[in-house]
Amino acid sequence: MADITGIPPQSIDPDQALWPNAGTIRSSNQTNAAGQAGNAEKPTANNKDGIYVKDRLEDKDVKPEKIIFSNKLEASTYLKLQQLATYGGENIQEILEAALTAYFVGKEEASRPLPPKVLAVLRKKYPFL
Incomplete structure (x- = not known):
């Protein structure tokens, strides 16, 4: 050309x-x-x-009751997450919320209240907790 x-x-x-x-x-x-x-x-x-x-x-x-956080994933896991979001039209936030909610089932530790000092530190940053 x-x-x-x-x-x-x-x-x-x-x-x-x-x-x-x-x-x-x-x-x-x-x-x-x-x-x-x-x-x-x-x-x-x-x-x-x-x-x-x-x-x-x-x-x-971002709704005020939602918290933005970051963590590290294995590269292969992150790739699968991106593939599902790209090709499946899925929302990554919804995928993570569903996966974590399912993981918490049967975990007694996830239902235990935090110690008051730990909760106080979190509430300073996130008053809606």
Whole structure:
């Protein structure tokens, strides 16, 4: 094509061509998700507090009784989670909630109240607990 027009062809990332929405986080509000599919925000440091802009709570549709947390998963487990979300149209938050809820069944320790000092520390950060 460059020979005919003199303009070199743009290189196309095969992953982007096959899965244009891969890596885009869908909102739980489906009407909102359609409008956000094309504007995935690049993480840029917020100079004020050193938090990536994409990680700021003000920019997310997070209910106050929900807690954002992070943990480490085996790479193969994370890959399966992403595959299910991508190909199955599943919501990762719902998958994790269901898996943890099922795991807690029969675990007496999960029903025991926390020691008052531990609970007090958590309530300082999360008053709705």
